[in-house]
Amino acid sequence: MLKAKTLFMASLPLLLMSSPLLANDTLKVGVQAPITGEYANEGQGIDQSVRLLAEQINANGGVMGKQIEVITCDDEGTAMKAAICAKELVNNEVKMVIGSYTSTCAEAAQPTYFKAGVLQTSDGTSDTLTQHGYWTFFRNSFPNSAEATFAADYIVTNKQYKRIAILSDFSSYADGLANEVEGAIKKLGGNIVAREKVKAGSQNFTPVLTQLKSKQPDVIFFAGYYSDGGLIRSQQVALGIKADFIGGDANDNVDFAKLAGTAAAGAYIINVPTPELLPYDLAKDFLAAYQAKYNMMPPSIWTILNVDGMRAFIHAMETNKSFDTKAAADYLHTLKDYPGITGPISFAEDGNRVGSGYMTYEIQADNSYKIVYKQ
Amino acid sequence: MDIFLQQLVNGLTIGSMFALIALGYTMVYGVMKLINFAHGDLVAASAFVGLMIYTNVLGGSISLFSVIAVFLLTAVVIAIVGVLLERIAYRPLRSAPRLSAVVSALGASMVIQNGIMLLWGPQMRIFPDLLPQVYWEVGGVIISLIQVIIMLLSFILMTGLYFFIEKTKMGTAIRASSIDQDAARLMGINVDNIIVLIFIIGTSLGAVGGIFVGLYYRGITFNMGWQYGLYAFVAAIMGGIGNIPGAMIGGMLLGLFNAFIAGYVSSTWFYLYSPHCHPYCPTNRYSG
CATH class of the missing domain: 3.40.50.2300 (Response regulator)
Known part of the structure; x- marks a missing residue:
């Protein structure tokens, strides 16, 4: 045995x-x-x-x-x-x-x-x-830089916001995007009243938002992920900050609207086309x-x-x-226009995907997306 | 000035949650001289249990009855889990060196955290809006119904606990056990029962805290207990661990500290001051 x-x-x-x-x-x-x-x-x-x-x-x-x-x-x-x-x-x-x-x-x-x-x-x-x-x-x-150019154009030229607040978390994506957007807005002569950072996953964003409130922004651009973005939007409305909310690309997730609850309606999100729109x-x-x-x-x-x-x-x-x-x-590295699910795929010498087609969506009361601005 | 008052209200709200959770740490430490690392995960579990009770048992209807039922049933379920935890993870190690019990607590923390993940999945779950989203503006300060309820209910629970510990026979027995277990036994106090009682009270307060987290923030994840456990642990230490009024004050102070540092110094510096691991720390779970 x-x-x-x-x-x-x-x-x-x-x-x-x-x-x-x-x-x-x-x-x-x-x-x-x-x-x-x-x-x-x-x-x-x-x-x-x-x-x-x-x-x-x-x-x-x-x-x-x-x-x-x-x-x-x-x-x-x-x-x-x-x-x-x-x-x-x-x-x-x-x-x-x-x-x-x-x-x-x-x-x-x-x-x-x-x-x-x-x-x-x-x-x-x-x-x-x-x-x-x-x-x-x-x-x-x-890349972020392509999105930043679009976002700055939308914020400064299209919507003509006068007091812009930029919020990000500490991650390399979010901080990088926020910095790019800040630079692009300054280039277009926009007025940035605040640039703050929050900790991803910390759930409580009211201290930073309360501080933002005193700067009276008319728009808050949030570079960061949906799990924080939804809560920030909800807490922003709860605190009575009457600014528009524009979320960067990583806010594009079904959970954003769920987390924001009733505050989701009216929030803007900037991203490439959503899967349904392809x-x-x-x-x-x-x-x-x-x-x-x-x-x-x-x-x-x-x-x-x-x-x-x-x-x-x-x-x-x-x-x-x-x-x-x-x-x-x-x-x-020399690939040109290979048919992709998300559009033609072409790569540059450095591995970047070539081309971009950003859009601004407004979240509706039924949590669906409506295109409000296109490149 | 209204910015100051707004930060005060926000700070007191999260402070109340920290204080409720910190009480569980401090009571267990007071009697057992054990840091119950699994407490934070029980708090996370209670948010999920509350969600399950609401959707599966109460069928997702919102009424005053369902709100009360969610709080009570969750507290009962979590208290049972707490008692089981003591029976399985801590009681067999009562006479072992103290480090063994600490390791057991860390292990229990992992078991509970992964248990939540297996039962409810790794993704973020959305806690239902049990209370209507009502806001009032008082002198430039916005205050919501949820905030009022969090502060009020925490205050009632904490005052109740304080009088229970200070004025009743049972409370005296708890205090006696925390001073000297052997002498308490000689006086005819069943210390084992006292420890069970401590776990029932501590975990059900934590359960209320967990539901508050769900109600206030809406998004709940299986591993959020780590974060709240850490905050509450610091609050308990600040108040002098083992000291019940101390934990309440410690929690409140930590909440206010959080609000004012971010509000007046800088949000970028905030994480150096707060017990939350700062963003470049290697053990940081969410570096994005």
């Missing part, structure tokens, strides 16, 4: 080792996203949509005969965990990584993927992401498939942008007829 048990225990490591050997002829795709934590909603959206795309590709025979295997690592939205995830995914021998949702997490993982020659695509909009010169990194969204057939098909599989819509456009990043990677490998990541990157 004891002998049988010992024998079993001894063979256990062998059994465990044999499974990756069997799975060696798959194309491994890593997902690095906040599956838990404050941005869980977005992280799960990225994971679900990558798995859906993988399923679709596998059903059509895979990539050059290889089935896609998705490996997910939860970075919890923290830089520390992101660095660990990067090592874990590289050890799992992934060829490409989709994620992460936040710029901070994407940036923390970048050097690891670069050293390992693993392709990475993220929706992070922080300008610094593409300034390190990593050939492995491709941004599937549009005019492309690819988008309609993908959203229908997503709805059918998960019985919900993707939480935001970010989910879909990440899927486009992955589609571009696979397109590059198929065109080159090789799984070599360097060759794929070289091809991608």
